[in-house]
Amino acid sequence: MQSTRAHLATVDGKLYDGSVGNPKELVALQQDADMIRGQLGKLEEAVLIVTSRLEAQRASMTAVVDQLTAATAEHAALVAELTGQKQTLDAEVAELDGRRALVTGKVPAADLRVYTTMFTSRQGRAVARVERTLCQGCRVNLPSVVVQRVRTSPNLVQCPSCGRILYT
Numbered sequence: 001m002q003s004t005r006a007h008l009a010t011v012d013g014k015l016y017d018g019s020v021g022n023p024k025e026l027v028a029l030q031q032d033a034d035m036i037r038g039q040l041g042k043l044e045e046a047v048l049i050v051t052s053r054l055e056a057q058r059a060s061m062t063a064v065v066d067q068l069t070a071a072t073a074e075h076a077a078l079v080a081e082l083t084g085q086k087q088t089l090d091a092e093v094a095e096l097d098g099r100r101a102l103v104t105g106k107v108p109a110a111d112l113r114v115y116t117t118m119f120t121s122r123q124g125r126a127v128a129r130v131e132r133t134l135c136q137g138c139r140v141n142l143p144s145v146v147v148q149r150v151r152t153s154p155n156l157v158q159c160p161s162c163g164r165i166l167y168t
């Protein structure tokens, strides 16, 4: 646009500064000036279109940046929350570990081994209550001698079916 405007100024200058007297030459200069004005108009339209597209893109970019900023803040808040929860749970685990150590210290090693094995193989449910004659761990009917032993024996009694430690 700058060079077209400069070109037009040159042609207009020749047209009006009186340096050209020949009518044919003047007509030709006028035609040149009209043609250059037409080109300049088209260039201005093109610049307007590009400018409006640029504005639209700038607006959508701003929206994306806003979304990203909000998502980043949300992420940071979530990380802070989860970090806090982890600290709480770590403290709880440490306390429970301490309590477990106190309790296991009083349990005979052989019994603890049975409990640990059952805890692992029975998805964390190492003990089962006996209701009437049913093991509540596996729902199998227990022989009466086993039920009797659960009630009277000071030793661990395991379910003959699922192996869980029985209690009444």
Ligand SMILES: [Zn+2]
Residues within 6 Å of the ligand: 128, 135, 136, 137, 138, 139, 140, 159, 160, 161, 162, 163, 164
């Ligand atoms: Zn059982």
